[in-house]
Amino acid sequence: MINQNIASPLQVQKSHGVSQWQKIAPKFEAVVGKKGVVQRQEELLTYECDSLTSYRQRPALVVLPRTTEQVAEVVKICYENQIPWVTRGAGTGLSGGALPVEDCVLIVTTLMNKILKVDLENQRIIVQAGVINNWVTQAISGKGFYYAPDPSSQTVCTIGGNIAENAGGIHCLKYGVTTNHVLGLKLVIPDGSVVDVGGIISEMPGYDLTGLFIGSEGTLGIATEITLRIIKTPEAIGTVLADFTTIEAAGDTVTHIISAGIIPAAMELMDGTTIKAIEDVINTGCYPRDAEAVLLIEVDGLAVEVESSKQQVAKICQQNGARNVIIASDEQRRIKLWQGRKTALIALGYQSHYFLQDGVIPRTQLVAVLKEISALGNQYGYRIANALHAGDGNLHPVILYDHSVPGAFKQVEELSGEILKLCVRVGGSISGEHGIGADKKCLMPEMFNHIDLDTMQWPRLAFNPQGLANPGKMFPTPPTCGEAAQAQKMGRFSDLEVF
């Protein structure tokens, strides 16, 4: 099968002329109806980019299916006509994973918005790909359950997009990321076949194709129906805010809390620049303007456990030099403490253009890396704010700059790349929860050698042998970006340039 289907680069037609699209569009209309196909240039503008707005490419056509069967038919038409296609949910992705490619069909899942089955007894819910993350919790919260992964965009982003990028969130320190909450997937693979992987129980026999698919950024197919694990709403939640005069003290506190055997649901660190922006713009009154760091720590579970843990957390904060420690006494106070963290980017964006980055480091390297990031900022002449998931070492440096200054964005991109290389040098990663997409593919060789990257191509060649599904994402093209000559020397997978 595989050897028959691997297309040579020439088989992928790079361009379909306008007349060709006029011929093909009715085929899609026959599947999803006239209203399900977007062709007018001004309407296509909306789909030019996802939330990584620095990359733009208009798709040739947008198709909005409503069912798995329609997705399968749409993909089949693409397969038969050798048309590249890209899947998009709400377009909140920050790495350009849903960025169209030239002459592609963009398959948008927003009309696939049905919750198909709620099974509270077995703690499962089955949803279509376009269901908004937050809707899942809304559908079950009255019954005492919720869906754990909570990316910042959770009121807008889709479960399908969460799966493509293996989305994380503030509470993934304790609860894990998307892959820890998905049991089964109905997939449409690039030849238009419908495949079921995983199921409703936790561990299924055979290869873990569910896990392989999650985080594959649309390059292996489209998940159309998704079985999620839902969990009991905790009996109690405790939230603690502590401020520090040094980053070191905050970093030490993080280490000591983990060492004490406490696994907070969330443990967020904000630095001085972020704090000032929050208080200048939002004015929460909770975050002292002169602090060099605040820690926002949340524990959840049984009431007795939460009561004990939040006192212990407060004590550890004090022992490590916290000036003020606030324990939220009620839900209103809790929301108030979170307000700052949740509006941090809005506050920073109000004051300046910014470029948000996403990297991971081993938690023990936190203080050293934050210092080095600050030094890199000074070297390039930019201020960098930091609001990070400290518990799992997931950094979110925010480079502040003026977009109107010629050349500034290019410099910021370079600085941003240096920060990610630093993450890799200390044993971390170029992406925590935003994905690789179009943005970071050239940095993949910083983390993986040729053999490791070649091996990763195997699933793609198997599932997506003609390279029609989300081409040009995730992996460098050619393998080391800008080192075309090297690709030829590799021998192995030299035909990958097609992707």
Add this chain to the structure above:
Amino acid sequence: MINQNIASPLQVQKSHGVSQWQKIAPKFEAVVGKKGVVQRQEELLTYECDSLTSYRQRPALVVLPRTTEQVAEVVKICYENQIPWVTRGAGTGLSGGALPVEDCVLIVTTLMNKILKVDLENQRIIVQAGVINNWVTQAISGKGFYYAPDPSSQTVCTIGGNIAENAGGIHCLKYGVTTNHVLGLKLVIPDGSVVDVGGIISEMPGYDLTGLFIGSEGTLGIATEITLRIIKTPEAIGTVLADFTTIEAAGDTVTHIISAGIIPAAMELMDGTTIKAIEDVINTGCYPRDAEAVLLIEVDGLAVEVESSKQQVAKICQQNGARNVIIASDEQRRIKLWQGRKTALIALGYQSHYFLQDGVIPRTQLVAVLKEISALGNQYGYRIANALHAGDGNLHPVILYDHSVPGAFKQVEELSGEILKLCVRVGGSISGEHGIGADKKCLMPEMFNHIDLDTMQWPRLAFNPQGLANPGKMFPTPPTCGEAAQAQKMGRFSDLEVF
């Protein structure tokens, strides 16, 4: 690459004569030394089977490497000489995953027994594949950490074997199975290349090849070095034993404990037949002989949480009709309560031959399925004991029979198959933690249709195109076992018969 390397069935030489093995053995000796190669027939006897003793096949040669480099060299020799090979750890697997095939090299990892790195601060440990599961915890327990997955064979089984079968254990209800505790793998893939997948941090970019490899039963390569997550030893453990006069009452108790938002570390159910065997043979004095079911429930965490949870668990047991509820007051009492569960198979085996099965059902189906299993036993004329991980619906029916009766084993195998089909009918699985191996591959089509099974072949064809790594395991050969004609109709993957 892939299309070049897919061998036609004829390329796999089915037989190497004795003289051929005499020629090839020195090549392996050159890599691992004379002592690292076992050739004498009487020594090879040891390696004829794993713990599924009903299947036996002597390997042509056993090789015992000590390092990743040696494994890579050994696999390369196999690759160059088209010799099939099977990997084996301690041979405790219950599904024949480490069963040799005719004329194969058996690569045994027991000399790869080094703990390579302990990183307590980041809660990681790096071990060689042959390290015993229990050694990991022993190496760090003094420092307040442990390794969570705890299969029954944990004092003997290897981490490499745990990865091949994605081993579970008594405490996987709360802590998950092996795949939830592995961060990175150094792999030798079937062409002898060394590949690093995953890393030391939780979520790495690119496809999740770590997850794909875990549970792949040796068909994609050999994991030689493994990065594990270690966790803090809980501050307190609470253990509760309750006995019931009906299975229904025990089943209801399980449901109510989960509904109360408690996630026990373990929740084990034993039925009347098991209880009687335990008390007749081991005489713990804890399990009432006339009970129809006992539940053994363990909670862990912070001391305050455990104190609260165990009281709540005891109360729920009583509310659901438990006759006696014992809460272990100290570690000695706790060990005593566990003694029965831990010796259940020994006790049953002392009284009768048995065939142990492993299946999964949705937890809500527990009582109905146990009743139907009992009815199936009556229909076939065999008693069936049950000791199961009730919290996650992982059944372990134990069919009691007399091996000396001609035809009995065949009947038991058939009955056992019926039980697994029942698991699938209610939405469960033919394997919870023992794997598919040689034993259950013919049942895979009960769970997966042709397209799903075909899709699972893709990673195998990609990693193991010549089918040299653990041939004949995990997947039916031909696809629907005994339906060779059907395989030809499929068109797709018709060359899979080689595996």
